[in-house]
Amino acid sequence: xxxxxxTVYDTTxxxxxxxxxxxxxxxxxxxxxxxxPAELHDISVLHRVTVCDDGPRPGDLVHLGEETLxxxxxxxxxxxxxxxxxxxxxxxxxxxxxxxxGDVCVRKGPIPLLATGDAFRITRQENTPEQDHx
Amino acid sequence: MSEYKxxxxxxxxxxxxxxxxxxxxxxxxxxxxxxGGGIHxxxxxxxxxxxxxxxDGFKSSAPFDKIAVAVIDCGGTARVGVYxxxxxxxxxxxxxxxxxxxxxxxxxxxxVSGVKPEDVQET
Numbered sequence: 001x002x003x004x005x006x007t008v009y010d011t012t013x014x015x016x017x018x019x020x021x022x023x024x025x026x027x028x029x030x031x032x033x034x035x036x037p038a039e040l041h042d043i044s045v046l047h048r049v050t051v052c053d054d055g056p057r058p059g060d061l062v063h064l065g066e067e068t069l070x071x072x073x074x075x076x077x078x079x080x081x082x083x084x085x086x087x088x089x090x091x092x093x094x095x096x097x098x099x100x101x102g103d104v105c106v107r108k109g110p111i112p113l114l115a116t117g118d119a120f121r122i123t124r125q126e127n128t129p130e131q132d133h134x
Numbered sequence: 135m136s137e138y139k140x141x142x143x144x145x146x147x148x149x150x151x152x153x154x155x156x157x158x159x160x161x162x163x164x165x166x167x168x169x170g171g172g173i174h175x176x177x178x179x180x181x182x183x184x185x186x187x188x189x190d191g192f193k194s195s196a197p198f199d200k201i202a203v204a205v206i207d208c209g210g211t212a213r214v215g216v217y218x219x220x221x222x223x224x225x226x227x228x229x230x231x232x233x234x235x236x237x238x239x240x241x242x243x244x245x246v247s248g249v250k251p252e253d254v255q256e257t
Contacts, residue, residue, distance in 0.1 A: 022235070023235060026234075026235045028211060028234065028235065030211065030212045032212075035192055035193075036192065037166075037168060037191040037192065037195055038195050039198060039216055039217070039220065040168075040212065040213065040216060043212055043216060044212070075209055075210075076209075077207070077209045077228060078209065080207075081170075081207070081209060084169075084170035084171050085170040085192065087170075087212070089209065089210075089211040089212060091211075099210075099233070100209055100210030100211060100230065100233055100234075101209040101210060101228055101230070102208060102209015102210050102211055102212075103209065103210070103211070
């Protein structure tokens with residue numbers, strides 16, 4: 001880690017649902033905290049949080065195991081969902097404006113399949129501006 | 135035997151789907167709030183008016199077939215599809231429309247969005 005980088009969210013994968021690979025084929029990765037209702041486990045990567053300070057902003061980096069993806073856009077309800085529920089949807093759609101309020105957009109391309117024990121982290125360089133929700 | 139009353143849940147501003155008629159039964163008494171941070175006001179109002187049992191989905195679990203209605207605060211991908219896929223009536227407090235890989239399961243008969251407490255009315 002270089003200086004000037006803050007980890008705003010840090011968590012460890014505890015389980016990967018059966019339907020996660022099918023969603024990855026659509027360029028979608030869904031996270032939920034491990035206290036989520038059982039009916040959501042199939043479609044989600046479950047995780048246990050260690051750092052929970054903020055949701056992602058455009059320009060932040062999402063670290064999925066060994067892979068690092070830059071955040072291009074963030075929907076309006078992402079921060080609340082992540083901080084309250086550990087819930088986030090990553091979409092590899094390359095959009096710079098989120099289509100749905102729950103989307104976190106990254107470049108088009110493959111998203112890695114995580115495994116139990118992998119890290120899921122969000123880091124921020126200093127001077128990343130706050131999101132404008134006006 | 136409990137006495138249950140039905141309510142109609144209509145879409146709010148910018149919302150989609152519905153209106154849904156929600157009537158809990160002894161077999162399906164639960165008004166599930168899958169929202170985190172406790173029971174959402176929309177779920178509480180449905181429970182108050184119907185006599186159903188409000189329940190925090192992030193604190194305890196219940197089988198799908200016990201849920202009269204699921205109240206979610208979904209940003210449009212995951213929860214919006216999972217509950218309709220199981221044929222559970224679903225109320226999203228955010229104004230979402232069907233999207234994502236589960237969109238095929240989201241129908242006007244099962245789903246309504248953009249809902250505020252005042253969009254829940256006695257019948």
